[in-house]
């Protein structure tokens with residue numbers, strides 16, 4: 450067996466961290482005796498009730514294994530195959546789900562919108578919908594936004610409301626990819642209902658994994674009619690867990706005493722420290738406003754290579770030289786300092802900036 454790499458915490462992704470203590474404890478607690486399968490158990494009921502309490506509304510809740518399933522199955526339930534789904538051009542739905550939304554909706558076309566900082570511009574929604582209104586083109590049916598966005602920015606309540614109104618006016622339903630919904634709520638300091646159903650969101654994919662659970666995201670239908678036969682959709686796609694209590698129980702641990710928000714706040718705060726530190730290093734250029742738990746920056750090639758040599762992993766999928774650093778529920782200030790210290794040292798030595806800048 451390959452030896453297991455050092456367990457050093459990284460900034461590669463918020464899914465690289467482990468299970469937070471609250472989720473772990475709830476999982477352990479649920480591991481006793483027998484419980485009915487397929488969601489017909491007390492843990493699942495309690496977790497769904499806690500989500501209803503959190504959103505202060507009587508929504509329908511389903512637990513599936515991951516975010517791709519949550520997004521693609523919920524999107525499929527909002528439209529027919531001859532419809533289209535509008536999302537930002539860098540939306541996870543478009544770039545990171547291997548065509549699952551199209552697959553599960555039997556071919557619904559995904560149309561791409563633009564907008565600064567990874568956020569959809571309402572004008573682009575209107576343009577896309579009005580571009581073609583004839584029978585030869587798929588009919589726009591769903592607007593999907595990501596909160597927090599793929600580049601770590603956050604839609605304000607006002608922005609979500611405006612998009613919600615635009616969607617309503619144009620006859621679109623609204624879907625929210627909330628893989629990092631907790632980080633958005635923490636960043637905005639609003640109640641979860643404020644930026645979802647009160648602003649026009651019909652269905653939210655509420656991420657648990659990146660917030661600290663082991664597996665399992667929740668699909669929250671505020672518009673209950675749209676949840677019609679969603680259970681069949683889950684079963685058919687292999688997303689109905691037979692031991693459902695183990696998908697649901699961690700949510701109890703996350704929600705009942707506010708761990709979900711505490712962890713999101715913590716991760717956001719770590720990202721803020723990281724962003725501030727990086728900003729002060731010559732040669733490092735931050736790419737987007739830091740609003741959630743990520744920092745995006747352009748680093749010179751030699752610095753990136755040096756960081757890799759020192760054992761740091763991070764993704765570089767945003768443009769040329771654009772690096773993404775993600776913080777998690779367990780990221781410590783020491784982790785941030787260690788990363789910054791290596792970055793400053795390598796940046797000072799980078800040919801572009803000379804070795805005598807004294808940037809440390």
Ligand SMILES: *Cc1c(COP(=O)(O)O)cnc(C)c1O
Pocket residue numbers: 515516517518520541542595598599626628629658659
């Ligand atoms: C991580 C993520 C998801 C879910 O991805 P899975 O790997 O399928 O759990 C969905 N949307 C966004 C924006 C994400 O970052």
